[in-house]
Amino acid sequence: MALIKCPECGKDVSDKAKVCINCGCPIQEINPSGTVSILIGGTAIVKMYVINVKTGEELWCGRCGQVAKFDVNEETEISVIGSLERRHPERGAKAVVRGNKRYEYKTVQSGLGISYVINEVDVIDSGR
Numbered sequence: 394m395a396l397i398k399c400p401e402c403g404k405d406v407s408d409k410a411k412v413c414i415n416c417g418c419p420i421q422e423i424n425p426s427g428t429v430s431i432l433i434g435g436t437a438i439v440k441m442y443v444i445n446v447k448t449g450e451e452l453w454c455g456r457c458g459q460v461a462k463f464d465v466n467e468e469t470e471i472s473v474i475g476s477l478e479r480r481h482p483e484r485g486a487k488a489v490v491r492g493n494k495r496y497e498y499k500t501v502q503s504g505l506g507i508s509y510v511i512n513e514v515d516v517i518d519s520g521r
Contacts, residue, residue, distance in 0.1 A: 425468045427492025431461040432517045434499040439475045444482040446470040460517060465492050473498045473511060486511050 396405040401418035410420045433441050435457035443453040443461050447470060453461040461473075474485035486498060488511035497514045500507055 425491040426464075426466045427494075428462055428464050429469075429490045429492060429494060429496070430517055431473070431490075431496040431498055431511065432514075433457050433459055433461055433473065434497060437475060439477060442474050442476070442479060442482075444472045444474065444485070446472050446482060446487065449482070465490065471511075473509070485509070488512075 395408045397408045397420070398404070399406050399413040399416060399418050399420065402413060402416040404413065404415040406413045406415070406420055408420070408426065412419055431443065431453075433455065435441075437457050439456075441455055441457060441459075441461075442451055443463065444450070445452055452463040452471065455461060468489050468491055470487060470489050472482040472485035472487050474482055478484045486509035488496065490496060490511075495514050495517050496511050497517065498509065498511050501510050
């Protein structure tokens with residue numbers, strides 16, 4: 394158990410608490426630790442990686458169509474990249490993720506070409 398500051402009243406409260414015992418502010422919603430789930434969209438056959446931008450640590454490795462799952466202890470900036478960019482995580486789609494949240498990595502086509510985005514979603518639908 395760790396103590397965190399309540400965003401509402403500033404008092405110390407357990408990171409496991411559902412609400413602040415001082416003011417009633419929901420704490421579970423702000424706790425950034427837990428399991429992150431990301432649906433890795435696309436049809437590429439190359440390996441895909443989720444990298445911690447700060448540490449360079451590989452958090453997950455798999456293929457398009459799979460759900461990447463990994464644990465974080467704090468808000469974490471990640472980069473999702475294919476095996477061709479493995480040595481250059483700065484080229485991947487980036488996002489700051491929090492535990493117990495779901496995200497989707499997908500391709501977006503526009504007049505400027507193809508780009509990749511990571512968005513928070515309510516439900517992961519792998520289409521299976």
